[in-house]
Amino acid sequence: MAIHLKKNSEVEETLMVLREIDTKPQLTQRELSARLGLSLGKINFLIKAMIEKGLIKTENFKNSKNKNAYLYVLTPMGIEEKTKTTYRFLKRKIDEYEKLEIEIKQLKKEVGHHDFPDKGRNSIL
Numbered sequence: 001m002a003i004h005l006k007k008n009s010e011v012e013e014t015l016m017v018l019r020e021i022d023t024k025p026q027l028t029q030r031e032l033s034a035r036l037g038l039s040l041g042k043i044n045f046l047i048k049a050m051i052e053k054g055l056i057k058t059e060n061f062k063n064s065k066n067k068n069a070y071l072y073v074l075t076p077m078g079i080e081e082k083t084k085t086t087y088r089f090l091k092r093k094i095d096e097y098e099k100l101e102i103e104i105k106q107l108k109k110e111v112g113h114h115d116f117p118d119k120g121r122n123s124i125l
Contacts, residue, residue, distance in 0.1 A: 018082040
């Protein structure tokens, strides 16, 4: 089970990186790390893996003062993978939401539904 959770976590992290690169290709690994709350080492690992898989490519960032700076660009394969991964991620989250909704209804029955309004997160707490 832990392996499955790690895989889901890594898929989610990869999707986060792909989404950021898609919107801001000029971000450095350090900036990606700060924006996504992932370690710089993890970002480096994910970027290298995505380059090896052909999901992203690097280009020199010509307008940068730092001539070693790169743009990370999604390849056509990367765009396709981002779309597929987004779909699978959304499907998984909807499934989780629906299961949680059922569990909340069951818990409301146990404590007496009339004590809890149907809407509003804060009203339940």
